[in-house]
Amino acid sequence: MMVQVKITAKKTLILPVDAEVITPDAIDSLSLSKVESLYVWEGNRRRPLGELFDVEFIDSDEDDALTLWVRGDLKSVRRIGSHMSFGRILIDGDVGMYLGENMKGGMIQVKGNAGSWLGSDMNAGLIEVLGDAGDFVGAPPRGLTRGMSGGRIHVKGSVGNECGCWMDDGVIIVDGDLGLFGGIHMRGGVILTRGNTLSRIGAGMVNGKVVVLGNVPSILPSFTFEEIRKSTRVGNDRVEGPFYMFSGDLAEDGKGRLYIAISENNHLHFIEKYLEVK
Amino acid sequence: MDLLIINGVVYDPINSVNGERMDIAVHNGKIVGHVNDSEAKVIDASNMLIMSGGVDIHSHIAGPKVNAGRLLRPEDHVNDFEVKGPFIRSGVGGSVPSTFTTGYRYARMGYTTVMEPATPPIKTRHTHDELNDTPIIDKACYILFGNNWFVLEYLKDNRVEDCAEYVSWILDALKGYAVKVVNPGGVEAWGWGENVRGIDDVVPNFGITPREIIRGLCKVNTLLGLPHSVHLHTNNLGRPGNYQTTLDTMRCVEDLADVDPILHITHCQFSSFKGDDWTNLTSAAPEISDYVNKHSHVTLDMGQIIFTETTTMTADGPHEYMIHGISGNKWVNLDIEAETGGGVVPYTYKPKSYVNATQWTIGLELALMIDDPWKIMLSTDHPNAGPFVEYPSIMSWLISKYARQKSLEKVNKKTLRRSHLSDLDRELSLSELIVMTRCSPSKALGLDKKGHLGVGADADIAIFDIDPMRVDTSKEYLKYDRAFRRAAYTIKDGIVVARNGEITTRHTGKTLWIKSGFPQEAFGSLINELRERFERYYTIQLDNYPIDESCLTNSKPVFTQSSLWS
Numbered sequence: 001m002m003v004q005v006k007i008t009a010k011k012t013l014i015l016p017v018d019a020e021v022i023t024p025d026a027i028d029s030l031s032l033s034k035v036e037s038l039y040v041w042e043g044n045r046r047r048p049l050g051e052l053f054d055v056e057f058i059d060s061d062e063d064d065a066l067t068l069w070v071r072g073d074l075k076s077v078r079r080i081g082s083h084m085s086f087g088r089i090l091i092d093g094d095v096g097m098y099l100g101e102n103m104k105g106g107m108i109q110v111k112g113n114a115g116s117w118l119g120s121d122m123n124a125g126l127i128e129v130l131g132d133a134g135d136f137v138g139a140p141p142r143g144l145t146r147g148m149s150g151g152r153i154h155v156k157g158s159v160g161n162e163c164g165c166w167m168d169d170g171v172i173i174v175d176g177d178l179g180l181f182g183g184i185h186m187r188g189g190v191i192l193t194r195g196n197t198l199s200r201i202g203a204g205m206v207n208g209k210v211v212v213l214g215n216v217p218s219i220l221p222s223f224t225f226e227e228i229r230k231s232t233r234v235g236n237d238r239v240e241g242p243f244y245m246f247s248g249d250l251a252e253d254g255k256g257r258l259y260i261a262i263s264e265n266n267h268l269h270f271i272e273k274y275l276e277v278k
Numbered sequence: 279m280d281l282l283i284i285n286g287v288v289y290d291p292i293n294s295v296n297g298e299r300m301d302i303a304v305h306n307g308k309i310v311g312h313v314n315d316s317e318a319k320v321i322d323a324s325n326m327l328i329m330s331g332g333v334d335i336h337s338h339i340a341g342p343k344v345n346a347g348r349l350l351r352p353e354d355h356v357n358d359f360e361v362k363g364p365f366i367r368s369g370v371g372g373s374v375p376s377t378f379t380t381g382y383r384y385a386r387m388g389y390t391t392v393m394e395p396a397t398p399p400i401k402t403r404h405t406h407d408e409l410n411d412t413p414i415i416d417k418a419c420y421i422l423f424g425n426n427w428f429v430l431e432y433l434k435d436n437r438v439e440d441c442a443e444y445v446s447w448i449l450d451a452l453k454g455y456a457v458k459v460v461n462p463g464g465v466e467a468w469g470w471g472e473n474v475r476g477i478d479d480v481v482p483n484f485g486i487t488p489r490e491i492i493r494g495l496c497k498v499n500t501l502l503g504l505p506h507s508v509h510l511h512t513n514n515l516g517r518p519g520n521y522q523t524t525l526d527t528m529r530c531v532e533d534l535a536d537v538d539p540i541l542h543i544t545h546c547q548f549s550s551f552k553g554d555d556w557t558n559l560t561s562a563a564p565e566i567s568d569y570v571n572k573h574s575h576v577t578l579d580m581g582q583i584i585f586t587e588t589t590t591m592t593a594d595g596p597h598e599y600m601i602h603g604i605s606g607n608k609w610v611n612l613d614i615e616a617e618t619g620g621g622v623v624p625y626t627y628k629p630k631s632y633v634n635a636t637q638w639t640i641g642l643e644l645a646l647m648i649d650d651p652w653k654i655m656l657s658t659d660h661p662n663a664g665p666f667v668e669y670p671s672i673m674s675w676l677i678s679k680y681a682r683q684k685s686l687e688k689v690n691k692k693t694l695r696r697s698h699l700s701d702l703d704r705e706l707s708l709s710e711l712i713v714m715t716r717c718s719p720s721k722a723l724g725l726d727k728k729g730h731l732g733v734g735a736d737a738d739i740a741i742f743d744i745d746p747m748r749v750d751t752s753k754e755y756l757k758y759d760r761a762f763r764r765a766a767y768t769i770k771d772g773i774v775v776a777r778n779g780e781i782t783t784r785h786t787g788k789t790l791w792i793k794s795g796f797p798q799e800a801f802g803s804l805i806n807e808l809r810e811r812f813e814r815y816y817t818i819q820l821d822n823y824p825i826d827e828s829c830l831t832n833s834k835p836v837f838t839q840s841s842l843w844s
Contacts, residue, residue, distance in 0.1 A: 044362065143353030 009072025015043035024087030135160035205256035223248035286323030292730035331390030331738030340408035381413035388740025388765035424459030433494035450794035451824035505724025521562030535575030545581025545659035547641035563643035582641035584664025595619035635693035670762035678755035793835035
């Protein structure tokens with residue numbers, strides 16, 4: 001029989017709360033009182049978890065993985081699921097920045113929206129967001145040049161700017177739209193968006209793949225048009241096109257690939273004349 | 279309040295105290311012969327090691343390029359921070375700590391005086407703002423002169439006395455402490471995408487050679503009677519084969535020396551490379567140490583490599599461009615008006631890299647092959663070769679051959695075959711180590727109240743929780759390493775500022791600067807000349823250039839006697 005843990009915010013949290021202890025790894029095999037006395041930072045004050053959150057243990061025989069149910073107003077709660085390696089976190093509502101940073105396994109599901117730096121620097125595992133996510137999905141903290149190196153992030157809504165910045169490996173799937181600079185500095189991995197993007201996708205990319213099924217306002221001049229492809233692979237799935245395939249960013253001597261759906265991008269049809277030249 | 283430190287084992291090489299149990303009395307921030315026992319606060323230092331507070335002659339802790347390093351590297355700070363406490367402010371660490379953290383971390387290691395070694399004249403106001411916010415330690419800044427247009431023109435025309443007047447005015451007006459020279463002529467040439475490759479290359483547009491600049495500034499230094507010698511970062515720094523340039527540089531001022539050393543070659547490790555390229559780089563420590571052993575007009579500091587991730591920063595713009603090219607890391611380049619340049623590049627020293635491992639051996643070889651510890655001081659050129667918090671590692675390597683062997687096992691095998699380090703049996707005694715970290719830097723800086731524990735000295739004292747009578751330096755170096763990282767007590771100006779790693783009070787150290795002996799009216803013609811050039815070349819007015827003494831939180835002018843105007 002497994003224990004499930006319910007963590008509910010007692011009030012609307014206004015100050016930022018750094019709650020890296022809300023992970024299965026930190027809570028695993030601790031007693032209720034120990035969990036309540038784990039420290040979180042609220043603004044510049046250190047507080048026990050029990051002061052800001054109600055913690056409840058529920059016996060359950062359904063599941064084999066430790067599951068945390070986190071509820072309440074969590075918009076200013078950061079770093080939930082930091083460095084987690086197993087189990088599940090189910091978040092009912094919106095959540096703040098750095099959800100699942102450095103995640104090494106397990107699964108996180110968010111029923112609302114997630115803040116910026118979702119899955120920052122993650123290595124493995126799965127994050128699913130039913131709403132939107134902020135900027136810098138999968139990106140490392142500022143200054144580092146190695147981002148997400150594995151795992152899968154699935155956002156059912158839209159995401160902000162610089163999605164997949166410095167990404168090395170793994171998969172990011174966005175059912176909605178992508179902001180500016182999707183896949184900037186990308187070193188590997190795949191980003192798929194089923195919606196539209198803003199411009200400058202793939203800026204500075206060296207390797208990896210960005211697939212856009214919607215509209216792209218423009219392609220950076222440092223990308224070259226290679227050919228038309230019928231379909232492409234995203235993780236284990238095949239996504240049907242047809243696509244214009246570009247490679248770049250030549251400014252970085254890169255071999256990255258952009259797959260842009262032909263059907264949604266009439267303004268790019270002119271490049272087909274270069275096919276005949278080839 | 280008076281202090282009485284009893285029963286400690288005292289090492290004070292300047293006063294020939296070599297591990298004796300004795301008491302130390304402190305009154306009004308000074309060491310005295312005797313205090314009233316009943317009124318003094320007594321510190322029981324039984325079985326503890328007592329020495330004077332550490333003096334760091336070269337550590338980049340404040341100023342524009344240090345701040346550029348902080349801005350460039352948010353990733354350096356993300357996992358290392360200081361939490362606000364009763365006596366400390368929050369801050370970040372990493373290789374370029376914030377100002378407050380810098381002060382706390384030096385104090386925890388028992389260091390009480392630190393010199394910021396390179397500040398461009400026009401940016402000195404910024405440096406002082408940061409030094410004001412660096413708590414506990416005494417500090418000062420060296421002003422960059424080696425590529426200054428005024429200096430180059432004066433020296434080209436052989437107007438040494440006018441140059442001395444200018445240098446004196448700058449030190450006084452900007453509250454600097456010493457003359458710093460970085461790649462003389464080379465940084466000016468870098469403004470045109472060039473560099474100088476030896477001390478006889480001509481600097482473009484000025485028609486002067488590095489030899490003339492170094493000799494000229496040494497003459498200026500002597501004329502002004504400055505407490506420190508010329509603090510030189512050599513030409514060709516960090517390039518294979520540069521030891522010839524270093525030897526040429528030391529030779530070129532031989533005839534100018536009197537009794538005291540006239541030149542300080544800083545972070546000498548970077549200037550002691552032999553070989554034609556990076557693949558056959560070897561140590562020139564034997565050649566450099568042989569020269570230094572036979573001459574007394576130069577002092578050195580180590581610039582010892584630490585195998586870690588760090589941030590390189592120097593006023594040597596072309597050198598930083600080279601590191602950027604080698605590492606591919608992000609790079610900041612600075613060009614500072616008519617005065618100097620600079621650069622910042624993050625870098626990781628790896629033990630398995632042949633070049634890095636060789637650099638590591640060079641620093642230690644220099645320290646061990648130079649017989650007189652008064653001639654070589656301990657430094658990492660923080661943060662260029664490693665952050666200052668790693669000084670205890672260097673101390674372990676110096677006092678224990680066993681510690682060196684442990685580290686040698688992990689370095690590149692080719693380095694191991696070619697290096698002399700494993701043949702060196704010398705192990706520094708505690709006295710020698712104290713000379714390298716306290717006495718010698720104080721003497722080189724002309725700080726006669728620091729670096730010793732005699733009556734009248736500043737009560738800057740470090741007490742370490744280790745008994746040198748019982749713990750062997752050679753075999754049990756790890757215990758020393760641990761003790762040196764966290765002083766049991768650090769006493770600054772007679773106040774206990776740190777206790778077992780905890781900062782125990784708020785304290786502001788002094789900022790030292792050179793007060794010119796010139797009467798102000800003597801500067802009249804100089805000011806007129808400067809004003810005209812400022813109008814043409816500078817972004818600020820001359821009247822906004824000097825820094826008033828009221829801008830220093832705790833100002834401590836040092837008066838000098840110049841032979842020029844007496």
